[in-house]
Each structure stands twice: as C-alpha cells, then as structure tokens.
Amino acid sequence: MRDAEHDRNYQDDREYDDYGDDGHHEHEDRRRNGWVFLVLALLLIVGTGYGAYSFLLQDDPSSTTKANPTASGAAGAAEQSPRNAARRFLGEWQTGNWTGAGALTTDPNAAGAALVGLDDGLRVSSRRLTAGEAQPERPDGSVLVPFEARLTLKDAGEWTYTGTLTVARAPGRGYLVGWAPTALHPELTSTTRLKLMPNQGGAGGGDLHAKDGSALSPTEYPSLAALRTGLASKARPAEQAASGGTVLLVDAGTSATVRQVATVGEVQTAPPADGGVRTTLDAKLQAAAERAVGGESRTTSLAAVRIGTGEIVALANNPASGPNNAFLGTTPPGSTLKIVTAATLLTKGAVDLDDKVGCPESANAGGMRFTNSEGRAFPEGTFKLAFAQSCNTTMANLSGKLTGADLAGIAHDCFGIGGDWKTGIVSFDGRVPVATDDTMKAANMIGQGQVQMNPLTMASVVATAKSGTFRQPHLLVDQEGLWRAPRQLSPGVSSRLRTLMRSVVTEGTARDSLGGLGGDVGAKTGTAEVGGGKPNNGWMVAYRGDIAVAVWVEGGITGGRSAGPIVKSFLGAAG
Structure with missing residues (x-):
C-alpha cells in the first residue's frame, strides 16, 4: 500500500501534469482544458466503454487492484512527466502488481518476469519504494530518477538499497521506464539474479x-x-x-x-x-579424519579443533552409522586427563617440571593401590619424565598436595569442562566432579573415577593447554552464545604444559607413533579402565601447529598402539 504522503505527492504531480509538459499555459488555456475534461468525465459516467474505465483505474494512485492492462490500456496510462512515470512504476512494484509495473516499462514481459524473480529470490514479504527528485534531462532526452528500496526479507530482516530508473518518452506512449535489469538493482544483469542466504539457526538438517x-x-x-x-x-x-x-x-x-x-x-x-x-569444518581435514578411522575394526571416534579459534575442523565415527561418540561419549579419558592434572599442580605451585618426584611401581591413596601401565617404574624420575611415561603412581602420590575441589576448579574455570557449550549440535561438555575423598581425588587425577569425557572435550583440553586460553569448540560459522571460561592459564603454566606434551613425543609413550612427524608436535596417551571385565580403552590426544585432535578406541588396550596410528595419519594430513 502507498502511504498518504506518496499519494498526495502523486496527486500534486497529476494536477501539474494535466496542464501540460512544462506547466506554463495561460489561465485561459487551463479553464478551456478543464471544461474539456469535464465533458469527458460526463461521457464516462454514462458508460462509454471498458477502455475508459481501465484508463481511470490505472491512473488512480490509491487503487490497490491488481490490474492487468492490455496494450491499449498501457498506452492510455502513459505518463506526462518523468518523475510521475517513475513513481507509478515504483507504486505498482510496491504493491506486488508485476504486470502493472511491467506495463509501465519499455519491455513489459521482461520487467514483469524480473520482478517475480527478484521477489522469489530474496524471499520478500513486503516492500517500500520511494522515488527521489528527477535529474535534469540528458542529451538523449532521458531523465534519471533515483529511488530507495526498503525490502523486508523473510527470515532475515530489512534490506535497504538505492537504485536509479531511466525514464524517457516512448512514441505514442508518453513517459515510460526504460527496461534493464539495473532498474531493479544496480548490480543486476541479464545473466544474474539476486538470492537471499538466511543465516542458519534453529532448524538442523539439510546439506x-x-x-x-x-x-x-x-x-x-x-x-x-x-x-x-x-x-x-x-x-x-x-x-x-x-x-x-x-x-x-x-x-x-x-x-x-x-x-x-x-x-x-x-x-x-x-x-x-x-x-x-x-x-567450520575443513574439507581436507574431514577427509583425513574419515580415512584415519575408516580402516579401524573397533569402535573409534575422532574430533579435531583449530586451536586459535575453537572451530571444529573435523570429526569421525566408526561405524559412521553409529552414535556420535565424538561429541556424546561419556567415558573415562584415562591418562590424557593428566594434562589438566599437571596444569592444576603447576598452578597451585605443588610441583615443577624438574622436581624429582619419582615413579614407583605402585602407590596408595585413600586405601587404594595404584599401578602403572605395563609395570613402568622410574624411582628417581622428574615430574617431566613421569608425565612423559604416564606414571599413575606419581599422580597418586602428589594427590595429597591438592584439595578435592582443586582439579574440578581448574578443569571448569580454565579448560571449560562442564560449561554450557553452544557447539551448534547437542554435545556432552565433560565432567570432572569435586572429589569427596582421597581415593576419588587420586582416581580423578589420572582420568578415572567419576571423570567423563569424549574426543571433542579432550581435543579442547589440548587446545587450551597449548594456547593458555579456552576457546569453546563450535560447528557453526559466527556461532552465537559461546561459553567463556572464567579465567586463563598463566603464560608460565601454558609454556610448561607444552614442554610436557612435547616430551611425550620425544621421550615418552607417543614416541613410537608420532616421533616421525615434523613440526611442532605434542601429545598425551591414555589407557582407560572401564571395568566389567572389558578390555581397556585406548586414547591419544595431540597437537600439531594450530590443530588439536583427540582419538578414542574402544577396547584399544593402550593409547599409543591403538589410537596413535590414527592420530599420526590425521596429523600427517594436517601438516
């Protein structure tokens, strides 16, 4: 619908244009022309024909009827000023009368089809078109009339742009809009069209x-x-x-x-x-993830994130038709959680990398006996060596230096574990609970007890350890509502975590699987007990450059032997 001001301005132009193109006739001519118009009106009243009725309907700027003018009707509707011609065209466009708008151009069929295409491509629900002041006549006799288009686009909002109409006299038809695709938008051509791509949100599925x-x-x-x-x-x-x-x-x-x-x-x-x-997925890395897990006979999941942004660049599950364990798994991460444990001990000042903490064959905490995978023991080992060799006993002995809430606090506040993540898909965001006794505290420190994680949360742990800053993993570009961790790791703690993870590759449990990879590579392996007589799960988490990855293999026994080759295959493609 046109607004009152539009109608009023249009009527002003009609009063001016009824007296001639230049508006300079004498008063006597106006009176004589007015008398002639009165006679014509009387003829219309007694019903002189549909053609005259059609003319008046077309000429009524307040009419919202979707007229379908014939060629003669269009000729009868010929405009008497460039500005008025532009306003008439914009008015029909505004009300959605494609046929009527097209009839006011030099190519009615092409203009009408283009208007339909514009409306459909942009999903226009309403429109408001406003003409500006006509410019001086050009040497070829045409006049440029600028306009503003304010279109409401379904599922997106309002889009405003400016354009220009070229208006000129057509023989026997008065002023008409010269048709060209640029009449609708300055960038349109005969071989292009405009299309709206709504931002994603709410509904899932699709390509x-x-x-x-x-x-x-x-x-x-x-x-x-x-x-x-x-x-x-x-x-x-x-x-x-x-x-x-x-x-x-x-x-x-x-x-x-x-x-x-x-x-x-x-x-x-x-x-x-x-x-x-x-x-946020990377096609190259997604293909590498698919290949890496595709040859595995056991249930396997992989997730990878970009360290600097938190963008999820790849995920893979084997079997592909099974559950999304990469995002929804709730299983103990084993010794891979020692990254968080080391961060907690370093943050609390409980230990440093070169402290000789030892790695005995067994240790007791809260009445429970802890041992190392494959019976490892390094009685005089430093904390760095104990981390590289994944000594459970070292962590059990150091558990007395922490309270039951310390590990849970660092996991949440610095690594984002248990935060309300907005990944773009339903996901489990990890769990490191407050320990209620010494046994639970020691078990939590080695990724057992009541700790629950999945490849996505562990890939995020690696990314946070390397950069020092938690960046919430997410799948959608420009994802809103990302959860922010209350605090960062200190630069000193993050630097020492990188040193520890690097030592796992150079002298520890990931040396055989990742030692051949060039570049900046760090890792942590894990062997997670699941109970019930089932074989242990294998884990490995790692980074190379700006990519962090985590792999879980159900029944993989050890992380280095089961998850290691998968991580190497993936990071080899990421390098």
Whole structure:
C-alpha cells in the first residue's frame, strides 16, 4: 500500500501534469482544458466503454487492484512527466502488481518476469519504494530518477538499497521506464539474479558445507551423518531463528555465486552458494579424519579443533552409522586427563617440571593401590619424565598436595569442562566432579573415577593447554552464545604444559607413533579402565601447529598402539 504522503505527492504531480509538459499555459488555456475534461468525465459516467474505465483505474494512485492492462490500456496510462512515470512504476512494484509495473516499462514481459524473480529470490514479504527528485534531462532526452528500496526479507530482516530508473518518452506512449535489469538493482544483469542466504539457526538438517563453502557430500564424508539430523539444534534460541542473512549475486543459469552484495541483520560471511548449513569444518581435514578411522575394526571416534579459534575442523565415527561418540561419549579419558592434572599442580605451585618426584611401581591413596601401565617404574624420575611415561603412581602420590575441589576448579574455570557449550549440535561438555575423598581425588587425577569425557572435550583440553586460553569448540560459522571460561592459564603454566606434551613425543609413550612427524608436535596417551571385565580403552590426544585432535578406541588396550596410528595419519594430513 502507498502511504498518504506518496499519494498526495502523486496527486500534486497529476494536477501539474494535466496542464501540460512544462506547466506554463495561460489561465485561459487551463479553464478551456478543464471544461474539456469535464465533458469527458460526463461521457464516462454514462458508460462509454471498458477502455475508459481501465484508463481511470490505472491512473488512480490509491487503487490497490491488481490490474492487468492490455496494450491499449498501457498506452492510455502513459505518463506526462518523468518523475510521475517513475513513481507509478515504483507504486505498482510496491504493491506486488508485476504486470502493472511491467506495463509501465519499455519491455513489459521482461520487467514483469524480473520482478517475480527478484521477489522469489530474496524471499520478500513486503516492500517500500520511494522515488527521489528527477535529474535534469540528458542529451538523449532521458531523465534519471533515483529511488530507495526498503525490502523486508523473510527470515532475515530489512534490506535497504538505492537504485536509479531511466525514464524517457516512448512514441505514442508518453513517459515510460526504460527496461534493464539495473532498474531493479544496480548490480543486476541479464545473466544474474539476486538470492537471499538466511543465516542458519534453529532448524538442523539439510546439506552441509565446509567453511570455504564447498559441499560435504554424504558419500564422501559418511561420518557427518550424525550432524545432518542435529546440527544447529543448540545454535540459537528458537526466537532468534530468523536473524539476518546474506544477499548474493548469483549466475542465473548455474546459481554459482558471483559476489556477495550485502549482509542483512547479523553478519554471516561467504555462505555456501547452493543453500544448506555452513560449518567450520575443513574439507581436507574431514577427509583425513574419515580415512584415519575408516580402516579401524573397533569402535573409534575422532574430533579435531583449530586451536586459535575453537572451530571444529573435523570429526569421525566408526561405524559412521553409529552414535556420535565424538561429541556424546561419556567415558573415562584415562591418562590424557593428566594434562589438566599437571596444569592444576603447576598452578597451585605443588610441583615443577624438574622436581624429582619419582615413579614407583605402585602407590596408595585413600586405601587404594595404584599401578602403572605395563609395570613402568622410574624411582628417581622428574615430574617431566613421569608425565612423559604416564606414571599413575606419581599422580597418586602428589594427590595429597591438592584439595578435592582443586582439579574440578581448574578443569571448569580454565579448560571449560562442564560449561554450557553452544557447539551448534547437542554435545556432552565433560565432567570432572569435586572429589569427596582421597581415593576419588587420586582416581580423578589420572582420568578415572567419576571423570567423563569424549574426543571433542579432550581435543579442547589440548587446545587450551597449548594456547593458555579456552576457546569453546563450535560447528557453526559466527556461532552465537559461546561459553567463556572464567579465567586463563598463566603464560608460565601454558609454556610448561607444552614442554610436557612435547616430551611425550620425544621421550615418552607417543614416541613410537608420532616421533616421525615434523613440526611442532605434542601429545598425551591414555589407557582407560572401564571395568566389567572389558578390555581397556585406548586414547591419544595431540597437537600439531594450530590443530588439536583427540582419538578414542574402544577396547584399544593402550593409547599409543591403538589410537596413535590414527592420530599420526590425521596429523600427517594436517601438516
């Protein structure tokens, strides 16, 4: 609907234009012309024909009737000033009368089809078009009339832009809008169209795309089946599902993106050209993850994050059709949690890397006997050596230096464990509970007891240890509501954690599996007891450069032998 001001301005133009193109006739001419108009009106009243009625209907700027003018009707509606011609065209566009708007151009069919395409491509729910002042006539007789388009785009918000109409006389038809795609938007051509890509939120499913916009097909990436039905279920509250988007200029034939034209509402950069959900996944690393777990006969899961951002770059589950253990697993992480334990001991000043703490064959804590995997023992070993060789007994002996709440506090406050993560999909965010007795405290320190983790939370632990800052893992680009840890690790603690993890590769339990990898590589292995007579699970967590990864192998016995080759395969591709 046109507003009152629009109608009033239009009527002003009609009063001016009824007396001629230049408005300079004498008073007598006006009186004579008015008398002629009165006679014509009387003829219309007695019903001189549908053609005259059609003319008046077209000429009524307040009418909202969707007229379908014939060629003669369009000719009868010829405008008597460039500005008025522009306003008439914009008025029909505003009310959604594509046929009526097209009839006011030099190519009615092309204009009408383009208006339909614009409305559909941008998912326009309402529109407001406002004409500016006409510019001086150009040498070719045409006049440029600027306009502002304010379009409300469904599921995105309001988009405002400016354009220009070229208006000129058409023989026998008065002033008409010269048709060209640029009449609708200055960047449109005959081979392109505009398309809205709403920001993702609320609803999951659909096609998945990597961060660079490339498609992640179900055939090539079978592990992503777990995401297709659940992605974005935690992305935003339901009331924020419609919150912005991106306007793209795309090829009219192939729908390939030519360029990004504008963002509407919340910014979401470079969305995929053909719809779907744009994730933080890296196609190359996702392929490497699929290969790494694909040859494993045991149930296996992998998750990897970018250390500097928290972006989830890959995940894989074997079997791919099984549960998403990479995000939803709730199992003890074994000695991989010693990264958090070491951070707690270092933060509390309870130990330093070169302190000779020993690694005996067994130790007692709270009445429970603790031993090392494969019977390792280094009686004179330093804390660094004990970490590299994954000595449970060392941690049990040091448990007396911590309170029952210390490990849980550092895990939550610095590593984000147990925080309310908004990953973009339902996930389990880890659990390191407050120890209620000495036995539980020692068990928690070696990743047993009541500690529960999964590959995603452990990959995040590695990332936090290396950088010193928790960055919440997430799957959606521009993910909102990321949980922030209350505090960071000190630079000194983070530096010593990197030294400890590096020692695991150079002289510890990951030397055989990761020693050949070049670059900045650190790791921690884990052998997690599950009870019930079942074989132990194998774990390995590691970083290389800016990528942190965690792998869990059900029944893998030891992390170095079961999870190690998978980690090496993945990080080899990431290097």
